[in-house]
Amino acid sequence: MLNSWVVAPTCLPLVLRRCHTCASERFRANGKFRVNAHHKLIDAWLLVLCTGCGETAKLTVLERMNVRSVRPELLDRLHANDLGLTAELLQDPVLRRRNHIALDWAGAWRLDTGESDHLDREVIDISVRFAAPIPVRPVRLIAEGCRLSRAEVERLIAEGKLVSAVRLSGKLSSDFTFTLKR
Numbered sequence: 757m758l759n760s761w762v763v764a765p766t767c768l769p770l771v772l773r774r775c776h777t778c779a780s781e782r783f784r785a786n787g788k789f790r791v792n793a794h795h796k797l798i799d800a801w802l803l804v805l806c807t808g809c810g811e812t813a814k815l816t817v818l819e820r821m822n823v824r825s826v827r828p829e830l831l832d833r834l835h836a837n838d839l840g841l842t843a844e845l846l847q848d849p850v851l852r853r854r855n856h857i858a859l860d861w862a863g864a865w866r867l868d869t870g871e872s873d874h875l876d877r878e879v880i881d882i883s884v885r886f887a888a889p890i891p892v893r894p895v896r897l898i899a900e901g902c903r904l905s906r907a908e909v910e911r912l913i914a915e916g917k918l919v920s921a922v923r924l925s926g927k928l929s930s931d932f933t934f935t936l937k938r
Protein backbone atom coordinates (compact mmCIF):
# COMPACT_ATOMS: atom_id res chain seq x y z
CA MET A 757 0.00 0.00 0.00
CA LEU A 758 1.46 3.32 -1.12
CA ASN A 759 0.91 6.43 0.93
CA SER A 760 1.58 9.95 -0.24
CA TRP A 761 3.09 12.80 1.67
CA VAL A 762 3.44 16.32 0.35
CA VAL A 763 6.05 18.94 1.22
CA ALA A 764 4.24 22.21 0.61
CA PRO A 765 5.20 25.87 1.01
CA THR A 766 3.17 27.80 3.60
CA CYS A 767 4.60 31.24 2.73
CA LEU A 768 7.36 32.79 0.64
CA PRO A 769 10.92 31.80 1.59
CA LEU A 770 13.32 34.49 2.79
CA VAL A 771 16.01 35.69 0.40
CA LEU A 772 19.59 35.26 1.62
CA ARG A 773 21.62 38.31 0.69
CA ARG A 774 23.80 40.68 2.69
CA CYS A 775 22.31 44.10 3.45
CA HIS A 776 24.73 46.93 2.76
CA THR A 777 23.06 49.14 5.36
CA CYS A 778 22.76 46.94 8.46
CA ALA A 779 24.66 43.69 7.67
CA SER A 780 21.51 41.57 8.07
CA GLU A 781 21.54 38.57 5.72
CA ARG A 782 17.84 38.10 5.11
CA PHE A 783 15.34 39.89 2.90
CA ARG A 784 11.61 39.38 2.58
CA ALA A 785 9.72 39.66 -0.72
CA ASN A 786 6.39 41.42 -0.37
CA GLY A 787 5.18 40.67 -3.88
CA LYS A 788 5.95 44.10 -5.32
CA PHE A 789 7.70 44.69 -8.64
CA ARG A 790 9.18 47.78 -10.23
CA VAL A 791 8.90 48.11 -13.99
CA ASN A 792 10.73 50.77 -16.04
CA ALA A 793 10.07 51.21 -19.72
CA HIS A 794 12.37 53.42 -21.73
CA HIS A 795 11.59 53.71 -25.43
CA LYS A 796 11.24 50.07 -26.48
CA LEU A 797 13.36 48.65 -23.69
CA ILE A 798 12.01 47.35 -20.43
CA ASP A 799 13.59 46.58 -17.06
CA ALA A 800 11.77 44.81 -14.24
CA TRP A 801 12.81 44.04 -10.68
CA LEU A 802 11.36 42.05 -7.82
CA LEU A 803 11.58 44.18 -4.68
CA VAL A 804 12.77 42.65 -1.41
CA LEU A 805 12.99 44.34 2.00
CA CYS A 806 15.75 43.80 4.55
CA THR A 807 14.34 42.03 7.63
CA GLY A 808 16.75 44.06 9.80
CA CYS A 809 16.32 47.67 8.63
CA GLY A 810 13.64 47.61 5.91
CA GLU A 811 16.05 48.75 3.19
CA THR A 812 14.76 47.83 -0.29
CA ALA A 813 16.89 45.79 -2.69
CA LYS A 814 16.03 44.97 -6.28
CA LEU A 815 16.35 41.55 -7.88
CA THR A 816 16.64 41.72 -11.66
CA VAL A 817 13.80 39.97 -13.50
CA LEU A 818 14.12 41.59 -16.94
CA GLU A 819 17.09 43.62 -18.09
CA ARG A 820 16.87 45.86 -21.15
CA MET A 821 14.49 43.53 -22.91
CA ASN A 822 12.73 44.64 -26.06
CA VAL A 823 9.17 45.12 -24.87
CA ARG A 824 7.85 43.13 -27.85
CA SER A 825 9.83 40.08 -26.81
CA VAL A 826 8.20 39.98 -23.36
CA ARG A 827 5.08 37.84 -23.06
CA PRO A 828 2.05 40.13 -22.45
CA GLU A 829 0.88 37.78 -19.72
CA LEU A 830 4.17 38.29 -17.85
CA LEU A 831 3.89 42.08 -18.20
CA ASP A 832 0.36 41.99 -16.82
CA ARG A 833 1.48 39.97 -13.81
CA LEU A 834 4.43 42.31 -13.16
CA HIS A 835 2.17 45.36 -13.28
CA ALA A 836 -0.39 43.64 -11.04
CA ASN A 837 2.28 42.77 -8.41
CA ASP A 838 1.20 39.14 -8.72
CA LEU A 839 2.16 37.24 -5.55
CA GLY A 840 2.14 33.93 -7.42
CA LEU A 841 4.70 35.34 -9.85
CA THR A 842 6.94 36.28 -6.90
CA ALA A 843 6.81 32.66 -5.69
CA GLU A 844 7.57 31.32 -9.19
CA LEU A 845 10.48 33.70 -9.73
CA LEU A 846 12.08 32.91 -6.36
CA GLN A 847 11.94 29.21 -7.28
CA ASP A 848 13.65 29.89 -10.61
CA PRO A 849 17.34 28.90 -10.38
CA VAL A 850 18.19 31.24 -13.27
CA LEU A 851 16.89 34.27 -11.36
CA ARG A 852 18.73 33.15 -8.22
CA ARG A 853 22.04 32.74 -10.03
CA ARG A 854 21.69 36.03 -11.85
CA ASN A 855 21.07 37.87 -8.58
CA HIS A 856 23.53 35.85 -6.48
CA ILE A 857 20.92 34.91 -3.91
CA ALA A 858 19.87 31.75 -2.11
CA LEU A 859 16.63 31.00 -0.27
CA ASP A 860 15.94 30.31 3.40
CA TRP A 861 12.92 27.98 3.65
CA ALA A 862 13.04 27.61 7.44
CA GLY A 863 9.50 27.91 8.80
CA ALA A 864 8.08 28.41 5.30
CA TRP A 865 6.86 24.85 4.57
CA ARG A 866 4.94 21.99 6.12
CA LEU A 867 4.64 18.26 5.69
CA ASP A 868 1.15 16.96 4.87
CA THR A 869 0.88 13.26 5.70
CA GLY A 870 -2.85 12.84 5.14
CA GLU A 871 -4.34 9.92 7.08
CA SER A 872 -1.82 8.56 9.54
CA ASP A 873 -3.42 5.20 10.47
CA HIS A 874 -0.99 3.46 8.09
CA LEU A 875 1.84 3.97 10.56
CA ASP A 876 0.91 0.79 12.44
CA ARG A 877 1.53 -1.48 9.45
CA GLU A 878 4.57 -3.72 9.30
CA VAL A 879 5.69 -2.50 5.91
CA ILE A 880 4.82 0.91 4.57
CA ASP A 881 5.73 2.50 1.26
CA ILE A 882 5.57 6.25 1.18
CA SER A 883 6.00 8.56 -1.76
CA VAL A 884 7.02 12.10 -0.90
CA ARG A 885 6.05 14.78 -3.38
CA PHE A 886 7.50 18.29 -3.36
CA ALA A 887 4.99 21.00 -4.28
CA ALA A 888 8.00 23.35 -4.52
CA PRO A 889 11.73 22.54 -4.67
CA ILE A 890 12.31 23.03 -0.94
CA PRO A 891 15.59 21.52 0.33
CA VAL A 892 14.78 19.40 3.39
CA ARG A 893 16.44 16.54 5.24
CA PRO A 894 14.63 13.23 4.56
CA VAL A 895 15.59 12.08 8.06
CA ARG A 896 13.73 15.02 9.52
CA LEU A 897 10.70 14.47 7.24
CA ILE A 898 10.49 10.78 8.04
CA ALA A 899 10.90 11.44 11.76
CA GLU A 900 8.06 13.96 11.68
CA GLY A 901 5.78 11.93 9.41
CA CYS A 902 6.29 8.61 11.24
CA ARG A 903 6.43 10.23 14.68
CA LEU A 904 9.89 8.90 15.44
CA SER A 905 12.96 10.65 16.80
CA ARG A 906 15.69 11.49 14.32
CA ALA A 907 17.99 9.07 16.16
CA GLU A 908 15.43 6.27 15.62
CA VAL A 909 15.24 7.11 11.91
CA GLU A 910 19.06 7.04 11.65
CA ARG A 911 19.07 3.64 13.40
CA LEU A 912 16.40 2.23 11.03
CA ILE A 913 18.49 3.37 8.05
CA ALA A 914 21.65 1.80 9.53
CA GLU A 915 19.75 -1.48 10.15
CA GLY A 916 18.43 -1.56 6.56
CA LYS A 917 14.81 -1.29 7.72
CA LEU A 918 14.34 2.07 6.09
CA VAL A 919 15.33 1.98 2.44
CA SER A 920 15.09 4.24 -0.59
CA ALA A 921 16.55 4.53 -4.09
CA VAL A 922 17.89 7.95 -3.07
CA ARG A 923 20.40 8.85 -0.37
CA LEU A 924 18.48 9.62 2.80
CA SER A 925 21.36 11.49 4.40
CA GLY A 926 21.89 15.11 3.41
CA LYS A 927 19.13 17.14 1.79
CA LEU A 928 16.65 16.51 -1.02
CA SER A 929 14.35 18.86 -2.88
CA SER A 930 12.62 16.55 -5.34
CA ASP A 931 10.16 13.65 -5.15
CA PHE A 932 11.31 10.34 -3.65
CA THR A 933 9.86 7.19 -2.15
CA PHE A 934 10.93 5.09 0.80
CA THR A 935 9.96 1.81 2.46
CA LEU A 936 9.84 1.27 6.20
CA LYS A 937 9.86 -2.29 7.59
CA ARG A 938 9.46 -3.01 11.26
Ligand SMILES: [Zn+2]
Nearest residue numbers: 775778806809
Ligand atom coordinates in the same frame (compact mmCIF):
# COMPACT_ATOMS: atom_id res chain seq x y z
ZN1 LIG B 1 19.37 46.04 6.50
